[in-house]
Amino acid sequence: MPLRLFALVFCVASLGAVVSGAPETWQAEIDALTAADAAQPPPPGAVLFVGSSSIRLWASLADDFPGETIIQRGFGGSELADSVFYFDRIVAPYRPRAVVLYAGDNDIAAGRTAEQVLADFLDFRARLRAVLPDTRLVFLAIKESPARAQVRGEARRANQMIAGACWRDPHCRFVDVAATLLNADGTFRTELFEADELHINRTGYAAWAAVVAPALAK
Numbered sequence: 001m002p003l004r005l006f007a008l009v010f011c012v013a014s015l016g017a018v019v020s021g022a023p024e025t026w027q028a029e030i031d032a033l034t035a036a037d038a039a040q041p042p043p044p045g046a047v048l049f050v051g052s053s054s055i056r057l058w059a060s061l062a063d064d065f066p067g068e069t070i071i072q073r074g075f076g077g078s079e080l081a082d083s084v085f086y087f088d089r090i091v092a093p094y095r096p097r098a099v100v101l102y103a104g105d106n107d108i109a110a111g112r113t114a115e116q117v118l119a120d121f122l123d124f125r126a127r128l129r130a131v132l133p134d135t136r137l138v139f140l141a142i143k144e145s146p147a148r149a150q151v152r153g154e155a156r157r158a159n160q161m162i163a164g165a166c167w168r169d170p171h172c173r174f175v176d177v178a179a180t181l182l183n184a185d186g187t188f189r190t191e192l193f194e195a196d197e198l199h200i201n202r203t204g205y206a207a208w209a210a211v212v213a214p215a216l217a218k
Contacts, residue, residue, distance in 0.1 A: 192207060
């Protein structure tokens with residue numbers, strides 16, 4: 001193979017490797033989540049839960065928030081920037097009265113800084129304000145977990161920054177679900193985690209629901 005042609009093939013292959021980690025990676029999953037929307041769109045005024053696997057795996061959402069119409073749009077493994085990228089498909093069309101957002105966990109694990117996570121959060125909030133200025137935004141704190149104990153300091157920094165941004169916004173609430181997974185001395189409540197020590201179990205979700213519910217009170 002001529003050297004110039006080889007270089008071209010190498011560059012194309014390298015570009016493909018980069019693109020595979022881009023937001024477009026989630027296209028098929030987003031298509032599956034929204035497949036029924038055209039035929040039977042969810043009613044406006046619902047509570048929309050969006051974000052990564054901690055939202056996707058929250059199987060008891062409807063039971064945990066009785067009386068609420070729940071829309072679940074979690075896609076596992078995603079980062080906060082992915083929810084921004086798909087905002088026009090998985091947030092704006094539903095015209096929810098509240099958006100509950102959990103993301104940033106995978107971002108920190110992938111090496112993104114607290115400042116980068118904050119920037120993506122502010123981007124998400126700006127898009128929400130531009131389209132749905134009266135919709136409440138509830139951000140669930142990035143959890144600390146035994147599986148990712150080595151990055152818990154950066155997760156805490158991101159939480160502090162996002163909490164500060166929410167404190168200055170009357171339409172934004174920061175809910176510290178991360179604290180529900182820790183003992184008073186800062187050690188992990190391992191009984192609230194699945195065997196992978198990353199995702200939480202049913203009891204863990206019950207602890208989350210107890211602190212999220214007041215933020216959704218009409």
